Amino acid sequence: MAVQSTLILIKPDGLVKSLTGNILSRLSEAKLIITAAKVVRVSRELAEEHYSHLKGKPFFEELIEYIMGEIHHSNRVVAFVYQGDDAITKIRDIVGDTNPEAANPVSIRGAYGRITTTGVFENVVHASSSPEDAEKEIKLWFRPDEIVVDIYPTKEVVLNNIKTRVWA
Ligand code: UDP
Numbered sequence: 001m002a003v004q005s006t007l008i009l010i011k012p013d014g015l016v017k018s019l020t021g022n023i024l025s026r027l028s029e030a031k032l033i034i035t036a037a038k039v040v041r042v043s044r045e046l047a048e049e050h051y052s053h054l055k056g057k058p059f060f061e062e063l064i065e066y067i068m069g070e071i072h073h074s075n076r077v078v079a080f081v082y083q084g085d086d087a088i089t090k091i092r093d094i095v096g097d098t099n100p101e102a103a104n105p106v107s108i109r110g111a112y113g114r115i116t117t118t119g120v121f122e123n124v125v126h127a128s129s130s131p132e133d134a135e136k137e138i139k140l141w142f143r144p145d146e147i148v149v150d151i152y153p154t155k156e157v158v159l160n161n162i163k164t165r166v167w168a
């Protein structure tokens with residue numbers, strides 16, 4: 001057993017179906033700890049980087065529109081990092097197969113996912129599928145200071161002349 005971290009996203013269909021509480025209850029069965037959480041407005045850049053391994057697939061553009069919330073008119077996802085022994089496998093077991101019709105009916109995707117008429121799997125949640133994917137995804141979605149534990153090495157940088165939004 002190894003301590004792992006994994007990225008979970010509640011996708012736009014999970015949010016419009018009002019499944020957040022339900023999904024979190026199911027995920028709590030894994031007895032892991034949440035080390036980061038936030039609501040994210042998903043840019044095209046973030047979406048394309050998150051799904052870069054699927055670039056070139058016929059469903060890629062629709063997948064990008066899906067995760068950006070354009071299909072569900074909900075421009076957000078909720079992102080979490082969970083940590084604990086064998087976190088990646090434990091979470092993937094609860095989440096279920098990528099294809100909601102092939103997924104175990106008691107899994108989150110089996111219970112709540114659907115396949116669109118154009119063939120995209122609207123499967124309610126994302127969960128990292130390997131330690132390599134988890135590292136890429138956690139670093140993409142979170143800054144080191146947004147996670148309450150140290151997972152990957154960090155470095156300190158001084159940034160000058162950075163324009164940022166502050167409360168007026
Ligand atoms: N996807 C799809 N059709 C496919 C494969 C993937 O619609 O044939 C979508 C689905 O929403 C999936 C996402 O693309 O969750 C990412 O695909 P991946 O193979 O990484 O599956 P996951 O890791 O999400 O189970």
Ligand code: MG
Binds near residue numbers: 128129
């Ligand atoms: Mg994947």
